[in-house]
Amino acid sequence: MRGRFFSISFSIALAGAATFLPASPFIAEAQAQSCGQLWYQRNAIYARAGYCFQTARARATFGENCFPPYGRLSPNQQARVNALQYQEDMRGCPR
Structure with missing residues (x-):
């Protein structure tokens, strides 16, 4: 009986928690990362797309x-960059 009660309670708790999950899987992944990791992931997307970096750190x-295409991103890449930038903003990371 105790195991069944726990299972039901746990299921209810999970159902309630689901309403607070981020809309994007990219955001969920990014939430557990530091500012440096977020910066690296965001700029790695641009680097793979051929972006011409201006800062000494990025270079x-x-x-x-x-x-070519000199940093032009696909819609999926842009969504990933947007999610990473959102997380950077929420953490107060410098850009």
């Missing part, structure tokens, strides 16, 4: 190579 991390 030191990702190199000075840029190529």
Whole structure:
């Protein structure tokens, strides 16, 4: 009986928690990361898309190579960048 009560209570708690989950799976993944990790992931997306970085930090991390499409992102990449930027803003990370 005790195990069944726990199972029902746990299911109810999970159902209530589901309403507070982020709308994007990218946000859920990003929530457990530091500002530095968020910065790296965001800029790695741009680097893979050939973005020409202007800052010394980004150039030191990702190199000075840029190529077409010069940072133009697909809709999925842009959604990921937006989610990472949102998390950076929520944490007060510098950009």
